[in-house]
Amino acid sequence: MSDPIDDDPTGEWRDAADEVYRELLERIGEAAPQPRLEPTRRAVELLGDPQRSAPVVHITGTNGKTSTSRMIESLLRASGLKTGLLTSPHLVRVTERIMIDGRPVSDEAFARNWDDIQPYLAMTDAELIANDEPPLSFFEALTVLAFAIFADAPVDVMVLEVGMGGEWDSTNVADGQVAVFTPIALDHVERLGRTIGEIARTKAGIIKPAASVVTAIQPLEALDELRAAAAHDEAHVAVERVDFALEGTTVAVGGQVIDVRGRAGEYHGIYLPLYGDHQAQNATIAIAAVESFLGDGSRALDADVVAEGLATATSPGRLQLVGTEPTVIVDAAHNPHGAAALAEAITEYFDFDEITVVVGILREKDAHGIVAELAPFATQFFVTTSTSERARPADELADIVSTVAPADIVFTLSSPELAFASARDWAAAAPRRAVVVTGSITLVGEAIAAADAEGWKPRGEGVE
Template structure:
């Protein structure tokens, strides 16, 4: 060892120790947040969060905001919009939920999960203010700040500290009284609205649309997906009320062409300022093409009100950087294992369509685990035509529906001969992989994000989790579409250790 090398070693050791200290501090902060009422204990209020950010000097006003709500597609649309904004040269923050494996994933700074150091430091700085609001709420006879309320405040503090130029905020639930709504979006994005969280948001699409329309602020631009007529009427009324400009898919912009391609799909979008032809989006599923079109137009509106076209370079770089973990995510090969967070019938319908069109799969072995209160029967009914067998299990979440109870719903839809119950998640996954391998088929894991996170952790521990750079290729080896012959996608000719 040279003197120079020896001199560098303490610095390396110091960095390792600092990293461990930051990780421990972040874990301590997360545990403190978890002591609050969980995400299932939603408080239909916004003033508590508003008071907390007010005490902090309104950090959410230090950057511009692109705000996203809807029933399905929020997370993917947020990630696509973020990638396009970063390609434009802006420093971005993203707030999304829930996370797959680590809570840091919920706050992205320039496309990467927030560091342990920033997570812990910002939590320590806001903790006294959270406690002050807790005390004020207690005097009023109200519950102290919930996990999601406190976490939203933390996210705003992290983004202001970074600092970021623009924040892409995914609504947690609804919109009107969601904690993220203390921020005022320059652009509000509304993904498709369907029935979900009916106990909190209302029993009709119209009622749910009313809650989600609450993120539309005065003079904002609203970019909406295709909606059911009753939902669109609500959005139109809200936009007119506050003087917002409403742009609707199919009326003001459109996804005019969409086709399967190696590595994802090609889309052509008639935007606000230009037509964007044959853009390669590295995501599977027709619904992801619609999400990409929605995100593209939202960013087009955000950058210049829709008056200036986006450059070919920004689009190519932005779309190339897009990922959507847990959404038609190919996490394993031999057999193929696909993870998708289809937690309601609308999402399950999109999943079923994608399995055939993008993966060439007609039958699969399903691993299913859902959270209590979800429409598991509706999910199973949508997927029934492609299910050979379902292995019912449950995730580590305290909200997970008991596997035996879920099995009863599965039997009612599929019949007893197609249902296997394995309460131990690891056993359930390996049972499904063995069954798929015997049939020469594939495994689909779905039902909840917490289930997907647990399965990805299991796959990593047991050594069959594909690296991110191998996942797109593993997905496309299933394709056998004539129009793909001779197509040279971005990964053409690439080789990976997993595939060798």
């Protein structure tokens, strides 16, 4: 068994992990997920069903999935459990997606487990090709790898964030004891459905017989779908604002202080080092989910566990401060709902006079809807194109931005590097100015990497 969080002083295993990523990229990409479960199920069956090696908390929704997953993991870890966490996508390196006890899996464990599962992936691929089906996709293979890593560690509990949807997502070969739903809105309509009800029906596929269901407050058509699916599987549903609730939040240095009524207990004066009312909501859902997992919603969590679990929670790429002098904030909002949460948090939690928004958006996303939410707080837009093959060209995006904002505050920059440098130069020229980088996870990841490489924070502050 390889140490999942060991160091790699020579860089040998980092190179091996990077090679694994290159091999994964040769498979069908995440932009074209396969709406199927059988290939993933076949691969894990050949491996001895590692997805059954520990109980599961399963998370889906439209926005807030990753933050909520990370808070659930942090609370479970504070409870004394060894945790495995799968999230997607990554910001800088693929190993960020698979966490053991709150740290990215080591390059060695990533590469060694990949080598171990190769024969079984090859067998599955061969069977698929023989049946005129595409071989395992990037996400299918990565999900199998995550299960293998968790079983190898081994972990006490797996926290799994759905990649897309729920019913046919590769993570759904696991049976979650708790199914968690963050707010559901329109996104990926070409694959999940063109109404909130249709999307909720797809996401409700993660509900398993006798599971506990914890959901954020939802539009009525979404809640109806979740309740119907739960009733079919005799699962209990706990709904935000009915069975648990955020009772209050107060702005604090570096985040906020929240009061939460859980399913079984009340938790007051809890420090959360994350900005935004939406993060307070995510924390509330996380508490209810962990109450459901540890005590079926009937036993309160220890106050010290909640305090430690939330105080140490992180959410990279979500209202994350990556630069000071000047201030640079990144946020992975990539749909209108997420952009609205970003706008609300910027207004409530920060006090800037002027803000340049560096924005890059993928082709399939609702660019007009995203920009419409950002425009009220933007002094100007620096429009660019990330390195993603799916990125909308900067000129095309600038035309869309100019339908929402005055054309004279919209500037097109040929590369993210130029956009970051120009925005930081502008922000540094006067007090109370800031830069916000948003619109796509890829662009945010590039900003985080640049901040780390170029030292956008004074030495010792770190980027996290």
